[in-house]
Amino acid sequence: MIEVSASLPRGPVFLAGETIQCEIYFTNIGSRSENEPDVSSLAWASVQIICQCTVSESRILLPRAQNLSTEDASTTGCDTSFVPTKGERGLTVLSTKPKILFCDLRLHRGESKSFTFQDAIPTDAPPSFRGQAVKYSYKVIIGTQRLENVTKMLRIPFRVMVLYGLNDISVYNESEEYAPSNPFLNNQQKENSVLDIALQVLSTVTARKAPHSYNITNARGRVAKFLLFKQAYKLGEDIVGIFDFSDGTVPCVQYSVTLQSEEQIAEECRRKPSQGTAITSYVKHQEMCLHTLRTNITIPLPLTASPGFITDIVCLRWRLHFEFVTSCDPVEEVEMAKTDDGSTWRGPPTMNVETMVWDMPIKVFPTNPLHASSVTLMKTSSTIRV
Incomplete structure (x- = not known):
């Protein structure tokens, strides 16, 4: 018996355009007590990346040409054929070219052999997303087979974030013609990696520039x-x-x-023309502010959330939703009742109030994949026995 184990050494989160690396080990774990042969063999093994798109049929209507599930497509062949998306639900929107690790691998009892798989995630790939109507999920698929036996597959899920504008990273690499030179140093041209360039772009677009001021008013005057x-x-x-x-x-x-976050389905993919936008709430800050002069809010952006993106099916945007409860009548100043511990004020038992709402759009970008990996619950390793 051969044990196949694989792991992602850097973690389960990557940016589109990065090169993913997977370490794969094949070990003969047979024992003499089980009357197994001293040498076990595998016919072949291959690795590739797939991305599955799962949609809610009650909300999304895909073209018939694309609406064939991989579960239906994979059950038409025999078990010995290799279908990387076998058993997966939804539509395959990305499938990289398989890379063959070996053919006819023979391992003695206790012997182990390792392989390293590397492949670039396409920059135009959709991001990982788990919404109310659409879900994009990525996996590294490792397929292997014994001669005249069924195909076995090992799956390792991972997460992809997309930063638009990294299609051609050469524009971010400074050429020798314009790079500052120092006659006392041996200047060497250094090619920046996709991650280095992405972090530079993120630092630039999310840097604090000039503060934005907003006057919040209603029909009766200025609120704040x-x-x-x-x-x-x-x-x-x-x-x-x-x-x-x-x-x-x-x-x-x-x-x-x-x-x-606002999950908006493309018009041509909506099940109903009047279908609205799906809203998901994450963090809420609420405060009583009567007789308050100034106060502040601090709302954290979850590392597990998806940054804003757009695909052929769905568009994800972010916003801050404000609700203000204002008094319709003037609130008179009331003298404070002094006590030994200080002063107290008791509000009126009833108030004539009204509520006003305001939605302010914001932009949410990816973060450093290493930071996102620190909070993810995805397993970076998996094992099967063949």
């Missing part, structure tokens, strides 16, 4: 002033904002800010 330091964020960052009620003419009793 909101200050946001930037509108572009990386996953894992905190969204920090300041509310200023000092110049407000309409008393604000309570406010809440909710981080939300």
Whole structure:
């Protein structure tokens, strides 16, 4: 019996355009007590990357040419044929060219042999996403087979984030003609990796520039002033904002800010023309603010969330959803009741209030894959026996 084990040494999160590396080990674990031969062999083994798209049939209508599940397609052949998407649900939207590891591998009892698989994730690949109507999932598929036996497959899931604009990384590499030169140093042209360039781009587009100020008003006057330091964020960052009620003419009793994503299906793929946008809420900040002059909010962006993206089927956007509860009547200043511990104020038993809402779009970009790997629950290794 041969044990096949594989692992992703860097972690399960990658950027589109990066090269994924997988370490694969084949070990003969046969024992003499089981009357197994001293030498076991495998006919072949191959590795490739696939991406499956699963949709909710009640919300999405795909063209008939694309609406063939891999489960139906894989059951038409015999068990000895190699179909990398066998048993997977949904539509295969990405399948890289298989790379053959070996043919006719023979291992003595206790012997082990290792292989390294490397392949670049296409820059135009869709990102990993688990939405209400659409799901994109990636896996490394390792297929192997004994002679005249069924095919066995080992699957390792991983996550892909997409940063648009990295199709041609050569434009980010500085040429020798314009690079600063130092006559006292031996200048060597260094090619930056996709990850290095992506981190530079992310630092530039999400850097704090000029703060954005918003006046929040309704039909009766000014409620508050909101200050946001930037509108572009990386996953894992905190969204920090300041509310200023000092110049407000309409008393604000309570406010809440909710981080939300909008999952919008393309018009040609909607099951119903009137189908709306699916909203998912992540983090909510709520606070009572009557008689408050200034306060702030801090909303973290989860590392496990998906940054904004667009494909042929779905578009994901991010926003901050504000709700303000304002008083319809002026709130009179009431004298504080002094006690030994300080002063207290008791609010009125009833208030005539109304609620106003406001949605502010923000941009959410990927983060360093190593940071995202630190919080993921995906397993980076798997094992089967053939």
